[in-house]
Amino acid sequence: MASSINGNGFITTTVDELLSWGRRNALWPVTIGLACCAIEMMHAAASRFDIDRLGMIFRASPRQADVLIVAGTVVNKVAPMLKLIWDQMPEPKWCISMGGCASAGGPFPTYSTLQGVDRIIPVDVYIPGCPPTPQGLIFGLLELQRKIREKKVTRYEKAFEEFKKDLSPELLSGIGV
Ligand code: SF4
Numbered sequence: 327m328a329s330s331i332n333g334n335g336f337i338t339t340t341v342d343e344l345l346s347w348g349r350r351n352a353l354w355p356v357t358i359g360l361a362c363c364a365i366e367m368m369h370a371a372a373s374r375f376d377i378d379r380l381g382m383i384f385r386a387s388p389r390q391a392d393v394l395i396v397a398g399t400v401v402n403k404v405a406p407m408l409k410l411i412w413d414q415m416p417e418p419k420w421c422i423s424m425g426g427c428a429s430a431g432g433p434f435p436t437y438s439t440l441q442g443v444d445r446i447i448p449v450d451v452y453i454p455g456c457p458p459t460p461q462g463l464i465f466g467l468l469e470l471q472r473k474i475r476e477k478k479v480t481r482y483e484k485a486f487e488e489f490k491k492d493l494s495p496e497l498l499s500g501i502g503v
Pocket residue numbers: 361362363364397398399424425426427428432433455456457458
């Protein structure tokens with residue numbers, strides 16, 4: 327945190343820094359795996375790599391999670407369930423596409439496989455590989471932390487307020503704003 331501590335024990339910082347510090351150091355992924363990439367994801371959470379030490383703790387409920395790691399092949403049958411899980415996660419939330427299958431269908435250019443999870447969910451970080459290693463996933467999570475650190479929350483809120491002025495009241499009530 328960009329802050330300073332003077333001799334009297336005061337810490338000075340900005341709202342952006344404080345919110346970003348809290349968000350990026352408590353990334354809680356939702357517990358869901360779709361195929362072989364999920365084994366590597368589990369490996370990242372197990373004792374050897376232990377992402378708990380980075381404040382990343384898997385949660386069993388999407389309502390308590392803020393990161394969706396799409397680990398594995400997204401077939402068309404499971405896509406609506408995955409989208410439902412994403413919709414149930416509270417804002418702010420982020421999505422990591424782990425591996426070739428999640429990012430672009432991987433070795434399955436078939437009618438039954440979604441050719442990229444970004445067709446249904448906005449993706450923040452793509453991790454290449456088949457499968458990506460646990461180290462690759464951790465690199466992706468650190469990249470996500472970097473993105474969150476660079477985001478100016480207050481500037482975003484101000485821009486959103488400006489954006490809302492152009493929307494009709496019916497539309498705003500329809501999307502619950
Ligand atoms: S990218 Fe490779 S390892 Fe990952 S789910 Fe697809 S086939 Fe399995």
